[in-house]
Amino acid sequence: MKFWVFDPPMMIGAWAFAEPMAPLYGTAPRCPSCGTFVANRPWLPPYRARLVKGMKSAAPADVITGPGIGSFLASQRFVVELERANLKGIERWEPVDIEGYNDYEGSNLSSPSAPGRPFELAILPVPTTRAVWEAMHPVFKGEVIGCDLCGRRGRILDSYRGVVVDEASWTGADIFGLAHFGDLIVTEAFVEFIASGEFTGIPLVPAAERVPYRAKEAHW
Numbered sequence: 001m002k003f004w005v006f007d008p009p010m011m012i013g014a015w016a017f018a019e020p021m022a023p024l025y026g027t028a029p030r031c032p033s034c035g036t037f038v039a040n041r042p043w044l045p046p047y048r049a050r051l052v053k054g055m056k057s058a059a060p061a062d063v064i065t066g067p068g069i070g071s072f073l074a075s076q077r078f079v080v081e082l083e084r085a086n087l088k089g090i091e092r093w094e095p096v097d098i099e100g101y102n103d104y105e106g107s108n109l110s111s112p113s114a115p116g117r118p119f120e121l122a123i124l125p126v127p128t129t130r131a132v133w134e135a136m137h138p139v140f141k142g143e144v145i146g147c148d149l150c151g152r153r154g155r156i157l158d159s160y161r162g163v164v165v166d167e168a169s170w171t172g173a174d175i176f177g178l179a180h181f182g183d184l185i186v187t188e189a190f191v192e193f194i195a196s197g198e199f200t201g202i203p204l205v206p207a208a209e210r211v212p213y214r215a216k217e218a219h220w
Contacts, residue, residue, distance in 0.1 A: 008065035018066035034147035050100035061201025089173035127177035
């Protein structure tokens with residue numbers, strides 16, 4: 001199976017991004033075996049966010065990311081078409097109130113970017129799919145762990161070259177998280193869905209080519 005990494009540019013992307021307003025966060029999920037965190041703390045309702053002008057456009061794309069969101073916000077068209085395509089991985093969708101619209105410096109903009117256009121937050125299950133760390137040339141810092149259940153190999157992941165999914169632990173979802181890995185992974189069916197629907201705001205990188213941003217910068 002060929003996989004891709006959903007690689008959002010966050011606050012430096014062309015499209016508008018989102019920031020949660022007065023957010024509440026839950027407890028980060030832990031591995032029941034080794035006790036280490038397998039994912040970040042989840043954003044809790046009420047889901048309220050403001051849009052912030054992107055580097056090139058004031059408009060939001062079909063998919064919006066941003067710091068503190070955890071997954072992504074999607075337009076109504078995206079949500080409807082994803083469910084129609086019967087792609088798996090989203091546990092449920094939650095409505096988000098878009099309250100306010102600013103430029104990058106924090107000044108209010110006079111016209112909202114998309115009045116009347118609803119967005120919903122993608123809720124994904126706690127990740128159980130593992131990475132094959134041994135095939136990713138990882139460099140860990142701190143304590144060596146070596147958990148067979150969640151796949152954890154070290155306390156802090158400093159670098160790696162490519163992302164390799166342990167297909168034995170893969171649930172068959174078309175979009176999913178990896179334990180101890182912040183980015184979302186998608187299948188070829190998801191990539192084809194994005195292309196056929198011409199959805200915007202979803203940069204995808206072949207998993208074999210994914211490297212951390214520090215490593216990317218080192219090659220510039």
